[in-house]
Amino acid sequence: MMPAMRATLAAGFAEPVLDAQACFRAALEAMARPGRVQRVAAPPEAPPPLGGAAAALLLTLADADTPVWLDAGPEAEAWARFHAGCPIAAAPGEAAFLLAAGPMPPLASLAAGSEEEPHRSATLILQVAALAEGEGWRLSGPGIEREHRLRVEGLPPGFAADWAANQARFPQGVDLFLCAGDRLAALPRTTHLAAG
Amino acid sequence: MSDATGSEGAAPDPARRRWMGVLARASAAEIAERLAALPPPPPHRRLRAPETGLVMARGRQGGDGAPFNLGEMTVTRCSVALPDGRIGHAYVAGRDRRQAELAALLDALLQDADRRPALLAAVIEPLAAAQAARAAQQAARAAATRVQFFTMATMR
Numbered sequence: 001m002m003p004a005m006r007a008t009l010a011a012g013f014a015e016p017v018l019d020a021q022a023c024f025r026a027a028l029e030a031m032a033r034p035g036r037v038q039r040v041a042a043p044p045e046a047p048p049p050l051g052g053a054a055a056a057l058l059l060t061l062a063d064a065d066t067p068v069w070l071d072a073g074p075e076a077e078a079w080a081r082f083h084a085g086c087p088i089a090a091a092p093g094e095a096a097f098l099l100a101a102g103p104m105p106p107l108a109s110l111a112a113g114s115e116e117e118p119h120r121s122a123t124l125i126l127q128v129a130a131l132a133e134g135e136g137w138r139l140s141g142p143g144i145e146r147e148h149r150l151r152v153e154g155l156p157p158g159f160a161a162d163w164a165a166n167q168a169r170f171p172q173g174v175d176l177f178l179c180a181g182d183r184l185a186a187l188p189r190t191t192h193l194a195a196g
Numbered sequence: 197m198s199d200a201t202g203s204e205g206a207a208p209d210p211a212r213r214r215w216m217g218v219l220a221r222a223s224a225a226e227i228a229e230r231l232a233a234l235p236p237p238p239p240h241r242r243l244r245a246p247e248t249g250l251v252m253a254r255g256r257q258g259g260d261g262a263p264f265n266l267g268e269m270t271v272t273r274c275s276v277a278l279p280d281g282r283i284g285h286a287y288v289a290g291r292d293r294r295q296a297e298l299a300a301l302l303d304a305l306l307q308d309a310d311r312r313p314a315l316l317a318a319v320i321e322p323l324a325a326a327q328a329a330r331a332a333q334q335a336a337r338a339a340a341t342r343v344q345f346f347t348m349a350t351m352r
Binding site: 011 | 241242243244245247275277281283
């Protein structure tokens with residue numbers, strides 16, 4: 001056994017099937033109603049610095065066919081490989097799912113799909129400091145009747161410009177999950193952001 | 197299924213391979229009976245609770261031909277961690293969740309060089325002997341029905 005594996009390996013979901021299904025439901029709701037905050041009811045045991053919602057999304061979405069990139073250290077990589085069975089991508093551009101606990105990788109550097117196959121794009125799971133509904137950005141686009149408001153704490157300063165460029169690439173582009181603790185919200189590539 | 201140990205390229209440990217094989221062929225009751233004679237093992241934590249699934253068993257014609265899919269078999273797997281961080285894995289045929297958990301626990305305990313001699317003597321060797329005796333018995337029963345073709349040749 002490798003010493004790094006020895007140190008700790010967190011347990012993952014308590015009920016792998018039911019908890020992953022519940023988390024998938026929350027992810028669907030979040031993507032269908034951009035800016036609405038969902039809660040993951042039963043987050044898995046995960047190594048720090050992974051938060052409950054981010055770890056739950058990774059275990060729910062990643063499998064043996066999806067290369068995953070994460071910046072959370074070898075312990076988290078071993079944990080993801082053990083529980084999700086996913087290959088670990090060497091570079092952000094090669095990954096189908098990315099989990100950023102530290103600095104956000106530039107959206108333009110991620111897989112954006114092609115005109116023929118826009119679904120072959122990356123999904124970025126981003127850990128942020130806090131999420132609050134009803135204040136901050138004004139969100140509009142598919143899934144939003146008039147506007148949803150969402151405040152996100154802990155994003156890099158150039159995020160708004162990065163997101164506008166990502167949105168302009170439609171139908172290509174990257175989808176984004178924002179996670180804080182056991183709460184998550186989503187920004188699909190169709191969502192338009194306006195400063196609040 | 198995933199490579200759980202993360203040890204690509206590492207040579208498999210023949211001793212570990214042997215005890216994992218013996219445990220995979222033993223029933224839960226047999227393992228528990230022999231484990232009961234020893235001091236109770238430390239409490240373990242389930243990394244992956246016992247779960248049953250299918251794996252594709254593959255074969256090669258003649259042992260070295262092109263691989264083909266023989267069929268799917270039911271397998272139960274389990275991974276546990278001990279308080280000292282040692283991790284044990286088990287993949288056993290069938291649906292016996294308790295056997296998988298006990299086998300994983302023993303795999304973790306047996307990796308500890310201090311505990312290994314006692315466990316090998318009390319659990320693994322008796323199980324291996326019982327399995328060898330069962331195999332020999334079955335071979336003897338089958339041998340009783342063997343047709344001796346050379347008797348026909350000598351009668352001619």
